[in-house]
Amino acid sequence: MHRSDIGDPAGQPVFIWLHGWGQDHHALVPLAKLLKRFGRHVLFDLPGFGQTPMLHKGAGTADYADALAKHLKRQNLTLKGPVILIGHSFGCRVSVQMAARHPALVRAVIMIGGAGLKRDRSQMWNLRASSLIILGRLARLSDKILRTSFRQAYTHRFGSADYRNAGDMRDTFVSVVTENLIAEAAATNCPTLLLYGSEDSETPPEIGQKYAALIRNSQYVELEGFGHLDILSRGAHQLEAQIKPFLKEVL
Amino acid sequence: MNKKIVAVIFGGRSVEHDVSILTGLQFLDALDSNRFTGLPIYIDPLGQWWTGSALKKRSLYPVENGQSADLTAVNLDLNAVNMAQPQLLSRSKKLLGEKIDTIPFDIMVPAIHGSNGEDGTLQGLLEFARIPYTGCRLLGAAxxxxxxxxxxxxxxxxxxVLDDLLIDRPIEGVFLDEKNVAKMLKEAMPNSSFPYIVKPVNLGSSVGVSRAGDMDEMIAALLAVFRLDNQAIIEPFVxxxxxxxxxxxxxxxxxxxxxxxxxxxxxxxxxxxxxxxxxxxxxxxxxxxxxxxxxxxxxxxxxxxxxxxxxxxxxxxxxxxxxxxxxxxxxxxxxxxxxxxxxxxxxxxxxxxxxxxxxxxxxxxxxxxxxxxxxxxxxxxxxxxSKARLGSTGAAAGGATIFQAG
Missing domain, CATH: 3.30.470.20 (ATP-grasp fold, B domain)
Structure with missing residues (x-):
């Protein structure tokens, strides 16, 4: 896995940074720099993003967590003790899986705009979603039997930008967005800080509140005025102000 | 705890208008949200004051003639001296005449770089109106x-510090005389020769600063400075x-x-x-x-x-x-x-x-x-x-008592 290190290479604890979907480690550099004096920071490009090759086709977040655990051990990053996972969005899905599947490796988890739980949707939304699924299947069926190209048009019209741009990662994308990490969150025991932007429309505060109810040892903080992506740039100082006291408590 | 309202004022009639917007928004984004609430105030290049939460979005800029539906034109209330809180005033026309709304705040943060913000003028205005503000007081700023x-x-x-020579902007109709400039340079900095560096005296940042390799460039640099400022300062180039x-x-x-x-x-x-x-x-x-x-x-x-x-x-x-x-x-x-x-x-x-x-x-x-x-x-x-500043009179001073009979 491609990585970039910030801070004292011999420092403790080790922070493992996990970026969001469609991004790479660069997205987390501004925040990591603000926290550099707290230890050693390792920022990964997750498999299939940046400079790290993808895992097998259709790999889910459990596979990502297992691959990460193996990699951390191989790179001696857990030699001096468990690490602190700090993730954004998709990176938080991997963090929750890590905490549930490899608890001995994880000292604490910090989630920023963390994804992984289903949102409450209106009946209208659900109705629309299921009709679209049926429409998509019909398009695929028609393409197969009648050699039409409806599916492509369907994807273009209704697929999300992430779905359209996923390329070889499309199977992973589908498996990731359909999972619901309730059991994994409930199995998480380590101290967890949940940070959500009040204006986040991708992973709204609602998801953070659900995580807070599921994870025993968690703190939930909503940051006024920040969205899903700008929380990492112009919101970095507010994140820093929340993370520092959490680290003092945990370390 | 009651959160203090922090009015961050940015933009302004300054050549550094755009950078000031960034500085102001960065300050707002870095407020301790447990203690403070941010109130953005934007001064457009013509000098009109605006407020509204839309100002916090960087995508709003540039504001076209302030014609954004989400912005409110405001004035600073200079008569609020004896009120509990400083305030902004917004005027709107209603069916039965003008309606004035007030927007209170607790302290103002000047985030305007350069003229009309960093130079003591805004600080003086705030002192005059007894409005608490951050940063340098009037004297240091000026x-x-x-x-x-x-x-x-x-x-x-x-x-x-480096040696220097000050040159005032010539009065209208008078040209810069090369010989005269050369003489002044010789007198002020006998040990230096070209190149020199030419700067406006009263602007912040690097606006209007240039290097003069010979007399032609010197005259050009001075003319450039005099478009921005009344006085130029010339120093040896390091x-x-x-x-x-x-x-x-x-x-x-x-x-x-x-x-x-x-x-x-x-x-x-x-x-x-x-x-x-x-x-x-x-x-x-x-x-x-x-x-x-x-x-x-x-x-x-x-x-x-x-x-x-x-x-x-x-x-x-x-x-x-x-x-x-x-x-x-x-x-x-x-x-x-x-x-x-x-x-x-x-x-x-x-x-x-x-x-x-x-x-x-x-x-x-x-x-x-x-x-x-x-x-x-x-x-x-x-x-x-701001609290430590003395010298204002209170109610007890009465006022104009020397005119009392007897």
Whole structure:
């Protein structure tokens, strides 16, 4: 896995940074720099993003967590003790899986705009979603039997930008967005800080509140005025102000 | 706890209008949300004041003639002297005449760089209206805006500064006389020759600064300055120039505290306005909600290795001395020039409202401070300094009692 290190290479604890979907480690550099004096920071490009090759086709977040655990051990990053996972969005899905599947490796988890739980949707939304699924299947069926190209048009019209741009990662994308990490969150025991932007429309505060109810040892903080992506740039100082006291408590 | 309302004022009638927007928004984004609520106030290039939460979105700018539906035109209420809280006034036309709404706040944060914001004018207005504000008081802000006066003050305190020559803008219809300029240069700086550096006396940043390699360039540079300012300051050009900047603030123990030292990296002879503030953003690139971060994205080395202990000591002690001498406040940035071959260092200038409030220099200071801590420090200090100001009369003074009969 491609990585970039910030801070004292011999420092403790080790922070493992996990970026969001469609991004790479660069997205987390501004925040990591603000926290550099707290230890050693390792920022990964997750498999299939940046400079790290993808895992097998259709790999889910459990596979990502297992691959990460193996990699951390191989790179001696857990030699001096468990690490602190700090993730954004998709990176938080991997963090929750890590905490549930490899608890001995994880000292604490910090989630920023963390994804992984289903949102409450209106009946209208659900109705629309299921009709679209049926429409998509019909398009695929028609393409197969009648050699039409409806599916492509369907994807273009209704697929999300992430779905359209996923390329070889499309199977992973589908498996990731359909999972619901309730059991994994409930199995998480380590101290967890949940940070959500009040204006986040991708992973709204609602998801953070659900995580807070599921994870025993968690703190939930909503940051006024920040969205899903700008929380990492112009919101970095507010994140820093929340993370520092959490680290003092945990370390 | 009741949250204090912090009015951050930015934009303004200044050549540094755009950078000021960034500084203001960065300050708002770094407020301690447990203690403060931010209130953005934008002054457009024509001088009209606006407020509205839409101002916090970077994608709003540039504001076209203020014609955004989400913005409210406001004035500062100068008559609120005896009210519990300072306030803004917004006027709207209603069926039965004019309606005036008030928008209260507790303290104002001047985040305007350069003229009409950093130069003492805004500070004077706020003192007059007894409105608490952050940063330097009137005197420090006004003195440091005048590069020549600041240097004279430093020279009087035995601080190493470059020689200089001041030239006033000729009265209309009179041309700059080359021979006269040459004579003045010889008299003021007998040991120097071309190239020289020419700067406006009263503008912040690097706006209008240029290098003159010969007399033709000198006249051109002076004419460029006189389009912006009434007075030009000419200094010898420092060979092998490297610059060092440091921020200073008042420490908890009442002593001036200095930050990390930065050395801006640059390729050109001189760091012009574009190089300084537009680093990292491409012209014509799409407007994102997180464009170039201004001074933050400028290439720089923090605590550079090349600096000697003696140079560092000079920079730190001089910066602290100037801060005390001019009774500065807030987070000010003090700039130095250095001939990297001879090692000589000169004090250059003071920015009392530096880009991004120089927060990035505090992160790596000997005593580190985060941006959120810095904004809180500036606000607490602003309340304290404004409260400590005496000299106003109260109700007990009566007023005009000498005219009472008897």
């Amino acid at each position: 003195v440091t805006m005048d590069k020549a006066f600041t240097k004279q003050t430093a020279r009087a305190a035995d601080i190493n 060979d092998n120039l490297s610059e060092y900047n440091i921020a200073v603030r008042m420490g908890e123990d009442g002593k001036a505290e200095t930050s990390a030292i930065e050395q801006p990296e640059r390729e050109a002879d001189l760091l012009d306005f574009k190089g300084k503030y537009l680093a990292g953003s491409k012209a014509g690139s799409p407007k994102l909600d997180a464009p170039s971060e201004g001074m933050v994205s400028l290439n720089r080395v923090i605590n550079p290795d090349g600096m000697t202990v003696a140079q560092e000591t000079f920079i730190r002690t001089t910066a602290a001395k100037i801060f005390d001498m001019l009774a500065l406040a807030g987070s000010v940035r003090i700039d130095f020039l250095c001939d990297s071959k001879s090692g000589e260092v000169w004090f250059n200038e003071v920015n009392t409202i530096p880009g991004s409030f120089a927060y990035f220099l505090w992160q790596d200071a000997p005593n580190p401070m985060s941006f959120v801590e810095l904004t809180s420090h500036m606000i607490d200090e602003g309340f304290r300094l």
